[in-house]
Amino acid sequence: MADTAALRSRNAAFWAGAAAGWIRHAERQDETGRPLGAAAMDRLAARPAERILDVGCGCGGTTAELARAVGETGAAVGVDIAEAMVTAARQRFPDIRFHVADIETLDVVPGAPFDAAFSRMTLMLLADPVAGCATIRRSLRPGGRLAATVFRDGGVNPWLSAAMLGAAPHLGPLPPLPVGDEPGPFSFADPARLVRVLTRAGWTAVTITPYDVELDAPDDADAVAEWLIEVGPAGAAYRAAPLAGQAPARAGAARLLGRFREPGVGYRLPTGLWLVTATTGADHQQPGQDKN
Template sequence: MSGSAASVAAFWAAAAPGWIRHADRHDVRGAPLGEVALRSLAVRPGERVLDVGCGCGGTTAALAAAVGGAGVAVGVDLSSAMIETARSRFPAGRHPGLRFLAADVERLDVVPGGPFDAAYSRMVLMLLADPVAGCAAVRRSLRPGGRFAATVFRAGPGNAWLPAAMLGAAPHLGALPPLPVGDEPGPFALAEPRRIDRVLTAAGFVDVAAEPHDVVMAAPDEPDDVAEWLIELGPAGAPFRRATPDAQRAARAGAVKLLARFREPGAGYRIPSALWLITARAPG
């Protein structure tokens, strides 16, 4: 993914079918990637909560359940395909207070539906083309004193599953999107805590903190299925879907091989991931 808003939008348009295909799996297996932020926010019944980069809506639905019928949970995402999926997975009639909006958060003055008591974001901020603009819109959408909790990846070694899935698959696929350089949006663009502080402070937040958390994603002992899930969440996803069946088989086998270090045959996969929990508050 390279840095411009247009290339980020193109990346997510191409990635969306993979996220949609694996939405149910990712709600379960990906839950540890956001649990620390959910715990830190501790949303209460009746609150208004924003989910930034909500993908296919599973985390927004969990927030809606936490705020209950008297509260509101709004999920916003750049991908209109993922937002349509979120709406059909969690229909408004069955989930009072739950709303989804397709929009680029960086271009909004405020996210409609606020002011919010709290904002949540799971594994999104490092992928924003202009994280200061995106976080400033989140801050403006919060009430004074409103709280923000988000997760992002720490540096590479604690997240070995990311290169394993991509490097195992890539040799069998067509060209991948350009890999990020420096501060360009990508998995490790906020891996450096000083940048987290700079971005959130420039966006107008106070009490900015980044706390390391090590989590483990669990998945059943289904190597092909686990390989496809992890390939399709990343930059190899779109080339994988365009590949011939033979190339897909080879890509899957390549990823299975490099992901074997996380597998205990008969028991399943335990996939460690190293995160920052970012917390901050809107002034006032």
């Protein structure tokens, strides 16, 4: 397994390269991808006037949803490592505050303390998830709550490897596959690891619940293939490929994604998540607070 510094710089480079694809598909990610975070949104139950942190906010769609829930007397703040995605989020939602930062290396997120933190499909991608989850905890008030989603294992998320494997033969080199506990879509396949990470990061009342959802996409094979390639591990290689290479990559992905397609109806992509909840505990101390 690579050391943490190497994993961090690999992560930052990956998301810098992936950003253009995520920006391009931001609307689809908000609409079709909504079930990916819906359970955590429901569990968080953001209330008017609360201050909520959105970790790994991408192009800001979930931050905007949180902002609507807390209303004008509250605030939602997004943080993401990818500068281009944060720029896109600011353009899409000019009234919301977004920060470019690696959650692992902050003491607290600017604007702390928050009442709660939300995160959709990000925690499993952190190079040092204990450090990242500890920053989130330090950024919350005592009794602050966390609700997040992450992927379970590859078997219950078969479309992810289908899109990548279908496209890969037509593209240049892909990022290295994760080894052991290295960050990647399925690094939290084992829920015991997730509990360990959160507990080491100082969270209490940790719960991990399996959650099965379906992503429903329109019956447009080319568009669905491109979306899933570009938001997956092959995204940067796809964008770097000449147009003549992109078409067979889409066709290859579409072929393997065909088993999720009902012609004339659309795609149903089965997706297995963990819904993660935790709290900072009533006696939680924030940085700079004296315990006595």
